[in-house]
Amino acid sequence: MMTQASIGAGTPLAAAPWRGAARVGIGGPVGSGKTALLERLIPHLHARGVDLAVITNDLVTHEDAERVRRTGLLPVERVLAVEAGACPHTVIREDPTLNIEAADSLDRAFPGLELILIESGGDNLASTFSLDLVDWWIFVIDVAGGDDIPRKRGPGVIRADLLVVNKVDLHAHVGVDLPRMLAEASAVREGRPVLGTNCRADVGVDAVADAICAAVLNRRG
Ligand SMILES: Nc1nc2c(ncn2[C@@H]2O[C@H](COP(=O)(O)OP(=O)(O)OP(=O)(O)O)[C@@H](O)[C@H]2O)c(=O)[nH]1
Numbered sequence: 001m002m003t004q005a006s007i008g009a010g011t012p013l014a015a016a017p018w019r020g021a022a023r024v025g026i027g028g029p030v031g032s033g034k035t036a037l038l039e040r041l042i043p044h045l046h047a048r049g050v051d052l053a054v055i056t057n058d059l060v061t062h063e064d065a066e067r068v069r070r071t072g073l074l075p076v077e078r079v080l081a082v083e084a085g086a087c088p089h090t091v092i093r094e095d096p097t098l099n100i101e102a103a104d105s106l107d108r109a110f111p112g113l114e115l116i117l118i119e120s121g122g123d124n125l126a127s128t129f130s131l132d133l134v135d136w137w138i139f140v141i142d143v144a145g146g147d148d149i150p151r152k153r154g155p156g157v158i159r160a161d162l163l164v165v166n167k168v169d170l171h172a173h174v175g176v177d178l179p180r181m182l183a184e185a186s187a188v189r190e191g192r193p194v195l196g197t198n199c200r201a202d203v204g205v206d207a208v209a210d211a212i213c214a215a216v217l218n219r220r221g
Pocket residue numbers: 028029030031032033034035036037064121122123166167168169170197198199200201
């Protein structure tokens with residue numbers, strides 16, 4: 001999202017301004033599986049040749065960033081933490097300055113960086129991302145949160161570019177009719193994309209990686 005700052009005298013104008021890496025948000029309620037999705041996405045995106053980095057948001061710790069670093073999936077300097085304070089949506093929507101600064105610093109540190117995944121702190125169904133911060137965003141809910149979540153029509157569920165319904169493996173344990181939950185999610189989103197995943201067993205995550213590549217990298221899986 002950075003524009004080419006200055007072009008020296010005599011330098012030919014570039015055909016298109018350099019915008020830095022594409023920025024993709026991952027939001028959703030506490031514990032729905034945002035970090036699990038991040039961790040699963042990294043190998044799928046690497047397999048597609050994507051040069052990427054990650055920013056995580058936690059309330060007052062660096063817990064999720066440390067967890068992602070421990071996986072060894074990315075060099076530690078490609079995983080930044082933002083402390084969101086008490087209101088996780090403030091730093092992804094009302095005042096995303098901290099996240100924009102973190103993303104800009106990744107752009108500066110890694111020339112050629114193509115994609116920055118930004119995990120929001122766990123929040124409620126009203127949580128949405130500012131388009132000043134991200135180009136495209138995913139909202140993650142989970143089957144164990146209840147099959148009525150899509151019917152509640154929270155802004156996150158309705159407005160996200162992609163809705164992920166995670167923990168599909170748990171549907172029988174929590175008495176959820178999974179096909180109906182997915183159909184109701186599609187209905188409230190008026191047909192915009194909904195994908196089911198089991199991040200525990202890496203089921204459906206390849207389709208999420210394809211959706212990201214197609215949406216922001218102009219690339220097919
Ligand atoms: N059974 C099952 N468990 C999952 C799945 N995805 C994540 N989990 C578990 O759900 C719990 C929460 O996952 P996280 O990835 O930490 O969730 P989160 O949304 O990042 O949580 P916060 O950042 O605290 O809001 C962990 O114990 C995960 O192992 C899944 O698809 N199936």
